[in-house]
Amino acid sequence: MGTCHAKDAKSVLQALDTARDKELNDLSSALTSLCRAHTVVLQWVPSHCNILGNEAADTLAKEGTTKDQNDRSTTFKEAKTTIKAKQHKKWLQQHPHYNKNDVFHLLTRSEEVLIFRLRTGHNRMNHHPFTxxxxxxxxxxxxxxxxxxxxxxxxxxxxxxxxxxQIWAEATTVQGKLYGSLDDLQRTATFARRTGVSI
Ligand SMILES: [Zn+2]
Structure with missing residues (x-):
């Protein structure tokens, strides 16, 4: 019953009752063979005080925890996924304006600079330095x-x-030009560059 001691007895009973947890296979087969010769009653007892046999069970359980644990309830893959998800969540909290559909990062460096300056209004066109x-x-x-x-x-x-x-055959919104598809952003960068305006 290698996995039993690692868990709260109540959760084991619940798991046996409801789930087909792989981890419980050993326990189930052990119980099955025990039931051939004996009557087995599974019962959760919240406290060990003064109940005959529980002291012995408790001692055995404590002994069990010092032995090698072959099975882990969390696999490496699960742990990795959990850590990644937490880091991702933290990163998103630090970057509240991040849009996963934004293709900004697919631009060249010089295109990025132009689009960034046009988006933020932090640029060298007269309006920003003057005001x-x-x-x-x-x-x-x-x-x-x-x-x-x-x-x-x-x-x-x-x-x-x-x-x-020449660049936009059809009317396009500012939003589309600055936050649209990769093609939209590239057109905007080309336009900005070809105006000759210092942005
Ligand atoms: Zn003008």
């Missing part, structure tokens, strides 16, 4: 229709109308 640090004359786009934001550059700035329609 944040009062660098430059104004936050106006050279087309004089408004401030230089990602939205203006990608969607409306008339200085890049030709290039824009």
């Amino acid at each position: 944040k640090f009062r660098i430059g004359q104004s936050d106006q786009c050279p087309c004089q229709t408004g401030s230089t934001t990602t939205e203006r550059l990608l969607q409306t700035c008339p200085l890049h109308d030709g290039l824009r329609s």
Whole structure:
């Protein structure tokens, strides 16, 4: 009965009753052969005090724990899976904006830089340095229709109308251009590069 001592007796009884746990095969076959010659009653006793035989059972159980344990209730594979899942959960908590469908990491390094700057608005276009640090004359786009934001550059700035329609045959949202498919992101990076605007 190699595995019995490692568990709470109650859980063993429950397992015998409900499950076909592989781990319990040894125990089951031992009980079966015991039942051929004896009447066996399985009973969970919550406390050992003053019950004849339980002291002896307790001593034997304690002895058993000092012996080599052949079977482990947790396999290496299970332990690995548990640890991985915990680490993954922790990582996700530290990166709340991570989107597993984001193809950003599939871009080249220079494409990543462009997309990152356009996404965050932390870039060298006039709007950010001017409003944040009062660098430059104004936050106006050279087309004089408004401030230089990602939205203006990608969607409306008339200085890049030709290039824009060349790259996007159909109207595409800012969201699609910055967070869409790999092709979407690559088009955006190409557009940004070819405008000649320092981003
Ligand atoms: Zn403009």
